[in-house]
Amino acid sequence: MSVAPVPLPNVQLLYGPMLVGVFLNLILYGVLLGQTLNYFQVYKRDPTWMRLFVGYLFAVSTANSVxxxxxxxxxxxxxYGQKPVFFPTVFMSESLCVVLVSMPIQVFFAWRIYQLTKSPWVPVLIAFTAIASFGGGVWTTVMVHVLKLFAKKPLLHQPALVWFLTSCVADVLITVSLVWTLTGKKTGFSATDSVVDKIIRATIQTGLITAIFIILEVVCFMLLPHYAINFVFDLALSKLYVNCLMSTLNARQSIQHTDNPSTFQQRNVMLSPSRGMLGKQETFFDTSGPVGSMYDGREDRHIDDLEYGIHMTKVVERIEDPLPRGERR
Incomplete structure (x- = not known):
């Protein structure tokens, strides 16, 4: 008498999405390897704290992939062959790794916005939501360890929503604030404004992608509480945050690249007949050092962009017309 084989449990809707999420995580880790190698090779003159920050993010990302x-x-x-009853033992490390990279990156952007605007209100709000997100991530980690069972996954909704929603708010605030601030830095000179436009496009492309993934995760998490579809997005989040930051750091070279890779100058000379002065307006880009510079001639002011490594200074230089007043045309 033959014994019928015991059917294997169906794990497609539980471990399947988690496996796809791990695939995305590892693909993005490969991208991060290239980004990090390029950063340490090209930007050797960046401040020590910035290089240590990048090293920390890479270390946490490596641990997350392992x-x-x-x-x-x-x-x-x-x-193999067992019913998917329990969360994997190290699953609780996922939410912790995400907030260990997302919170410092969001605080870094908040500090950068403060450097650009000198106004504390929006940076403080971003920092507050980032810290709240960190708290929600730690709370989620503890609850995963306590609950242990896939069947109790709906009980993770409250801590997970604190984590996801505050992180999403921080990402949207960062993107909107940077776009608004950078738009206000346009000078009216085509060369300078072209660089600012490139920075704005890069900010939108890299800033919104994390917010979109978080929104998709929240939707799947709430609508399909007994399945693991949301883990497709969750397991890729930590790499998305780090890759977005690294892409903006590495974009400094390409954003400031012109026909001459080290410097570019554009001079406009105009005659001011009402004052009898020769006005000289100059836009200058310097990418030879660790921090590029842009100068134009409207007014004196200095703007720092430490993410893209741009110092923008406006300078006016005026020279007396050597011709006597009666001989001017």
């Missing part, structure tokens, strides 16, 4: 691989190895190989 833990993500173990997270899938445990149920699919060690526990």
């Amino acid at each position: 833990l993500a691989m173990h997270m899938m190895y445990e149920p699919l190989i060690i526990g």
